[in-house]
Amino acid sequence: MSLKAVLFDMDGVIVDTEPLHRKAYFKTFDQLEVSVSEKLYTSFTGASTKRVCETLIGEFNLSHSYEDIAAIKRSYFKDYFYNDEEFDLIPGVRQLIEHYHENGITLILASSATMTTINMVFEKFGLEKYFSGKISGADLKESKPHPEIFMKAAEMAGEKLENCMVIEDSTNGILAAKRAEIFCAAYKSQHSVNQTYDLADVVVSDYDELVLDKISAYF
Template sequence: MKAFIFDLNGTMIHDMEYHTRAWHSLFNEDLGGNFTWEEVKPQMYGKNSEVLVRMFGPDRFTEAEMDRLSFEKERRYQEEFRPHLQLLPGLTDFLKQAHDLGIPMAIGSAAIPFNIDFVLDNLNIRHYFKAIVSADDVVLSKPHPETFLKAATNLGVPPADCIVFEDVPKGAEAAQNAGMKAVVLTTTHEAFEFATFPNVLHFAADFTDSFMQTLL
């Protein structure tokens, strides 16, 4: 038995630039920050509230303010990314092949349901996934393994039999902490940034990489 667990942003779709752009404008234009692109990009992981705390400290915003800012950030992201929304090359066929082979699949993402629904429903791929774990479903974000462990539990598959698809070091670390192997999509980070994670099986630009077929 084996199962596939997919991160979403940067792994299934190439959209991290648009998330960074939305945060960058919100931080600087709305919240009076003076952050460079290089300062914002490494913070693109975890829940939106965690991003806000990392950038502005724990006492700047109330929970209600963070909820409002989080929604506004996602609204801007979706508005700008919508014309470019598509799966990474080769992923459409990979999902169909895995589904036809009966390989259970899940999404394990720090995205909120609003963004996960945006992708799954606009691309009509929800039917491929037996489980979806979002930011709203966990207490602790990646690199804590809760997201991936919950996905494995929902699929009914032992963690050791799950392969995680990720694009960021914190995601690969979360997979390692969950006892799972990982395949890294190099959409947003380079291979050397994952040097400390022995659980990484392979690096690929997209799902047309021949290694993907060996997983099926």
């Protein structure tokens, strides 16, 4: 048994787009002239844009269609994505990706984000050359915590499950990795809220902890 492939989640692991989504949503609320409380906004966590828009329409009796609201939000998000000074890769992740790549580890991206967002991130930060494949959960029948995305990622890497490692940051992602019976490293950042890491095989707050020398004991 040895580590041959690493399957990366994206949001919260490679980049953190949550602050951008938040800014884009609040700009949208301003444009729609609705006042969304923190409590209501928090209830949107993990929900699709469609569900958020439909909730707003119902809650504030809006005459807009969900497509209209989604389009407004999307344009604000895009603007922040390309122009927000604070938006960057999560500290240490580029070095970790390069380290695995240089050591012949196959890298696959397995994210619930849409392929459009995945490609935007890969293009902006020049990550394409390191990864052998990308899977968007938006294109799959099942979503995390269902293991489908990681089973497919391991298959794409052409490696046995016991030779793979998943890097995740969410309860559902960790659960999906465990259900796929793949070793899971949980990344816990200062932004991580209300996530449970009990099921992860190893929990780190610094990517330096996941270099090959330090995790070789597990494989």
